[in-house]
Amino acid sequence: GAGVSQSPSNKVTEKGKDVELRCDPISGHTALYWYRQSLGQGLEFLIYFQGNSAPDKSGLPSDRFSAERTGGSVSTLTIQRTQQEDSAVYLCASSGWTGGGRSTGELFFGEGSRLTVL
Amino acid sequence: DAKTTQPTSMDCAEGRAANLPCNHSTISGNEYVYWYRQIHSQGPQYIIHGLKNNETNEMASLIITEDRKSSTLILPHATLRDTAVYYCIVRLLIYNQGGKLIFGQGTELSVKP
Numbered sequence: 133g134a135g136v137s138q139s140p141s142n143k144v145t146e147k148g149k150d151v152e153l154r155c156d157p158i159s160g161h162t163a164l165y166w167y168r169q170s171l172g173q174g175l176e177f178l179i180y181f182q183g184n185s186a187p188d189k190s191g192l193p194s195d196r197f198s199a200e201r202t203g204g205s206v207s208t209l210t211i212q213r214t215q216q217e218d219s220a221v222y223l224c225a226s227s228g229w230t231g232g233g234r235s236t237g238e239l240f241f242g243e244g245s246r247l248t249v250l
Numbered sequence: 251d252a253k254t255t256q257p258t259s260m261d262c263a264e265g266r267a268a269n270l271p272c273n274h275s276t277i278s279g280n281e282y283v284y285w286y287r288q289i290h291s292q293g294p295q296y297i298i299h300g301l302k303n304n305e306t307n308e309m310a311s312l313i314i315t316e317d318r319k320s321s322t323l324i325l326p327h328a329t330l331r332d333t334a335v336y337y338c339i340v341r342l343l344i345y346n347q348g349g350k351l352i353f354g355q356g357t358e359l360s361v362k363p
Binding site for chain 1: 282284286288293294295296299313335337341344348349351352353354355356
């Protein structure tokens with residue numbers, strides 16, 4: 133597809149289980165971002181990938197959270213031993229130069245993955 | 251990262267201009283000013299960005315003061331669909347298309363009939 137794709141759109145899990153959230157960025161975009169948004173709250177930065185550089189992990193809230201980006205494209209956010217406070221919408225975005233015109237550095241967001249930890 | 255300060259909330263009458271202020275007094279010379287908005291239950295939407303010159307597009311205008319310590323986003327004719335949280339962000343633009351982007355608390359704009 134032409135946009136950022138995230139899966140699953142909804143995930144309900146039990147406390148203590150591991151979850152994986154997937155993000156397919158726009159083809160050719162070199163930058164990829166993960167954010168989370170708890171109910172009624174703002175967007176919390178988690179991690180940022182830029183090309184082949186080491187990712188900026190400064191927003192990951194604990195060592196239970198990790199993310200990788202394989203082949204400079206698809207990214208997976210993994211949450212181990214989930215807790216109830218991990219319940220949120222996890223948003224992925226990408227940005228990059230796709231040719232033609234002036235690049236704006238605009239982030240294109242996916243629809244998000246809603247995680248509910250019981 | 252440079253921080254921004256925005257009013258928590260604002261009201262605007264439908265059809266009037268909405269002027270949303272933002273202070274970024276610690277902005278560095280190579281940081282851009284970006285504006286995004288988030289309509290309830292949707293992902294954030296890019297509006298406009300600029301470095302030091304005023305910018306205009308089909309959505310809005312961005313006025314940046316000469317010292318770059320503050321800016322104003324202008325929605326010229328606000329509609330009810332412009333009701334959203336508006337985020338002012340400063341960031342470095344990496345390789346002209348990337349760069350870490352941190353959202354603050356934003357301004358909740360309510361457009362009223």
